[in-house]
Amino acid sequence: MADTRKASRFIVPVAVAGVAAATIGLVPALAASGDPDLPEITAQQLIEKIAASDTQTLSGTFRISTDLGLPLGGLADLGGLGGDGGSSSADPTEKLTELVSGTHTLRVAADGPDRQKLTLLDGSDEYSLIHNGDDVWAYDSKSNEVFHEKAPEGEGVKGEGVKGEKPSAELPGTPKQLADEVLKAAGDTTSITVDGTAKVAGRDAYQLVIKPKQSGSTVESVKIAVDAATGTPLKFTLASVQGGKPVVDAGFTKVDFGKPAASDFTFEVPEGAKVTEGAAEKGAGEEKLPEDLAKDLEKGFGDLPGFGGLGKDGDLNVIGEGWTTIAKLDTGAPAPKTDEAPKEIQGLLDSFGDKVTGKFGSGTVFKTKLVNALLTDDGTVYVGAVTQDALVNAANAGK
Structure with a gap:
């Protein structure tokens, strides 16, 4: 059609x-x-x-x-x-x-x-x-x-x-x-x-x-x-x-x-x-953005401002294949300490995430029914349509 x-x-x-x-x-x-x-x-x-x-x-x-x-x-x-x-x-x-x-x-x-x-x-x-x-x-x-x-x-x-x-x-x-x-x-x-x-x-x-x-x-x-x-x-x-x-x-x-x-x-x-x-x-000029963005995506984010070559020579890596593919991103910055946040914010973050530990150290898994993400305390992110155990195993293997 x-x-x-x-x-x-x-x-x-x-x-x-x-x-x-x-x-x-x-x-x-x-x-x-x-x-x-x-x-x-x-x-x-x-x-x-x-x-x-x-x-x-x-x-x-x-x-x-x-x-x-x-x-x-x-x-x-x-x-x-x-x-x-x-x-x-x-x-x-x-x-x-x-x-x-x-x-x-x-x-x-x-x-x-x-x-x-x-x-x-x-x-x-x-x-x-x-x-x-x-x-x-x-x-x-x-x-x-x-x-x-x-x-x-x-x-x-x-x-x-x-x-x-x-x-x-x-x-x-x-x-x-x-x-x-x-x-x-x-x-x-x-x-x-x-x-x-x-x-x-x-x-x-x-x-x-x-x-x-x-x-x-x-x-x-x-x-x-x-x-x-x-x-x-x-x-x-x-x-x-x-x-x-x-x-x-x-x-x-x-x-x-x-x-x-x-x-x-x-x-x-x-x-x-x-x-x-x-x-x-x-204005027709605004219509160029999607095309330019698409070209940059085809290059693996390499030329996008602020991404520093993510997905190409940078910090974005793909682990696994098929249904258990996990994206790994090294942010280069430690995760914020939630225990220093106001109690209301701490409660909100706790409702979203579970604290986990492993060979990689410690971090928080933020969960939905479909996509889960592990944010380690050293600032590394693992995300995919995979279970919490799969994210922890990927983080452990990365050490």
């Missing part, structure tokens, strides 16, 4: 299906009595089916629940995450951070690469995000604020360059080739299987299950419920080895693959609403 770079980072209608398909190393719904009786299919055939899906139109209701296991109510509580408090409350980069915690219901609609709409329902208030041709609009009914930004011009179809130019790197040309690449990338670290069928939003679906073969990962499984008729991912579930609620449980509760009405994507600024223009409207 075609997409536009800037709009697609906002648009969840396709994002829901697209993320699941693109991160095929991850997801399904839990099986239950009355599961549909479908023809048998292998994991490779199901991956091919997802890759061959040409779903361009859909509408429905989507429910997402996120539980990172943070001791506070969510990331939004951590001191103003998502912005500086001075921008529009309708700005998608701020508003959609709400999806990282709690349970939310969304109405979604999509009509090809140029028209998508998402409405986040929060009691009597609504937040709408609309991409219609050259424009991206967002409206927050609670504050009566509007955010507007022009969609980028000249974007090619996925797998092509700008204005239809050939991509610089050769991509898999058929669903089978893509499936082969996915299975090859999984290698010895990952198990990919089909685990029965399920009913999702009234649709018959296969369940694709991805699990780490390695011990030490915080990921128990990633499951994707795939529509048997269209190959469209309908539900995504990421489970932690800690058990309990899934880290992410997102899926359609209602879905229709018919073409939505054109009026669904029209937007008129409500009377009296405050309108904020996005960066693209303020």
